[in-house]
Amino acid sequence: MKNYWKFGLLIVAVLGTLAWLAAGGINDTKTYYKTVSELKQLGSQAQERRLRVGGDIAPNSIKRDGANVSFTLAQDKLRMEVVYNGIDPLPDTFRDGAQALADGKLGADGVFHATKIQAKCASKYEAKPVVKGNPSVRS
């Protein structure tokens, strides 16, 4: 019984360090999920935070220019220009009409500078219903 304080101390030390690392990790990487319309409403705040924007890739908008890729994310009638020049290959599912998520920051020029791109294929377990408005709406 008398040794339990040693265990307690060690456990607290281990968990404390991990919690501290986790908190730092969350702060550094936390990415706010926004739709295109929400992003446009954010204004200047959008340029400071890491954001993740979701939308559909507008047809014929994907352009490669050396290491840069630019495309347009569409949501209903709204459009958002995105530029990506990261080192990871673009996913194979990244093509016209696919749903894409772009992580990054909105630049002062109104173009979204993405550091990571994810794209979903339109069918895996079921054909995905088109999600209008708030993507957190579940059927």
Place this chain on the structure above:
Amino acid sequence: MENLGTLAILLAFCFAIYAIIGSVAGKLGRRPFLVLSAERAVYCVCALLTLAASLLVYSLIAGDFRLSYVAEHSNKSMELPYKFASWWGGQEGSLLLWAWLLSTYTSVLVFQNRRKFREMMPYVTAVLMTTEAFFLVLISFVEAPFKVLMAGKGIVDAGDGQGLNPLLQYWTMVIHPPMLYLGYVGFAVPFAFAMGSLITKQPGDGWINTTRRWTLVTWMFQTTGVLLGAGWAYAVLGWGGYWGWDPVENASLLPWITATAFLHSVMMQEKKGMMKVWNMVLVSSTFFLCIFGTFLTRSGVVQSVHAFAQSSLGRYFVTFLAVGIAATLYLILNRLDYLKSEAQLESVLSRESSFLFNNLILLASCFAVLWGTLFPVITEAINGEKISVDAPFFNRVNIPIGLGLMLLTGVGPLIAWRKSSVESLKRAFFWPSVAGVVVAVGLFAMGVRHFYALVSFALCTFVAVTVVIEFFKGAFAIRSKDGQNIFASMVELTHRNTRRYGGYLVHMGVVFMFIGFTGKAFDLDKTVQVSKGDKVQLGAYQLTIGATESGKNENYSWDILNVGVVKNGSDLGTLRPERRLYFASRQPTSNVAIRRRLNEDLYLNFAGASNDGEGTVLQSYVFPLVSWIWIGYWGVLIGTIICLIPSKSRLVYPRTEVVTVAGKHAQVEK
């Protein structure tokens, strides 16, 4: 055909319900015949689901395109293995696979134990059949595999199907999901036994001994499934990496973590009678994390590149999880008296302590991964904003955890039970520590400055040396008595205690995998727009861009970029990364070219033509040491198989034998 399949599933559901009722009523009412009939019902469930699965597979292979599932996931031109694999290409089929596997596992279990554990088995059967009934509810009433395509009043024959997404038409699709399912489903069995022992208030550890092998095999399948996914992502899916901390990847990792913790802490219960409550919690958590993982990957709750649809299944899973967890918690709390520990923790420097910390940090990792995966759901519930965290968060927490685990892997097997003296520790760990320090200093001298990499290589060396010393020490002892050569002695040594030495081999496999992971600290990459004749320098490699070849066949059109590779003056041949565009699905795929060697992989991705038409974009990477991950997996697999082989010597652990448990209000007779 489809009516027969639907009927089979519905009947299976009825039999499963009967099996639950028969088992419980037969046990409580002391009617062995009811219990026996319930076990026969289990066999019926398995037979019926085998029929249903066969019908579905037949429809997929023969191309019965009146069925909507067949039209969505199979087509005429796919090769046979992929037509078979389309069984699990979609929601309904994969749920049927789950249900079928569970029914098969349960049948085997019931048969194996038809003359054993008569006290517990009815409850074990009931728990497994309750889970089975849940999945059968899903495929009977919510996502039925045998739906036909209807237009008006007539059945439509679609003529041909969409087929599997080309990204899935690789051999890995044929085995990665089944391996994962064998893991996910398999963890229901130890859970059912644990619940059975709790319900019947069995003070002994019969359930642990009987499920040890089962848990090990299931763990092996889960490990295989997870690593197949990683290997597939790396080589085929062209994400440039083997692990992205994607929610679906995390979902398969979470039960693996708790199962690993369980496999270790169970030794504490076997040998010392400790951690009984904790083991109950672990085995239950593993099972519920499997259900949770199944839920996560098909409910659309969290955004993932694996793109599973949003469906109404979510609420069924949540209900099952809520009821199940509540029932399990109640049982554990109610039976706490029967789970009293037989020994105490005595010293921080002891094997008990190292098992404790092993479990602590594994569970911390599990919690962190779970938290990170569900972060968007949690933050949305709290303040309406969806915030997600990314790979850096997971890596920041899990790298120190991994290194801590490595340390324990070296220390744990050699530290004494109860209390270890500082002297014995010095003796056991002197040479391994020296080796670790030498490696770290040597690497530092060679220019390596990455802190975590240095620590990792040092710890890997530490563990490797402890394992090698153990093998040689034991083998020398055997050789001096039996006169065989050293390798025969090692085989004999292993055979005498397969659990211990098989375990060492598993640990060595993990060491190799960590070496592979550590290589990531030294990755190189370059993305460049190139034309024919350009030269690109990446590390020691000089890449010369050659001609682009193009062509097409009936399924896809392709472009191949020829890249000549020269390293340090010697010609290493040509790599040909490829891009394809599949006509039917308009799906482009990138087929990366990888040159795999033990020290590093050269990885080339042909990213496509530049839009201004001037050239093509080539992404080149050097991934040092990554092949050691796959090599390490084989070590883990072989070690696990050895663990499953019965030892030559039967080891008996001196334990306090629990004869009976007095109730709370028992009076001691004077």
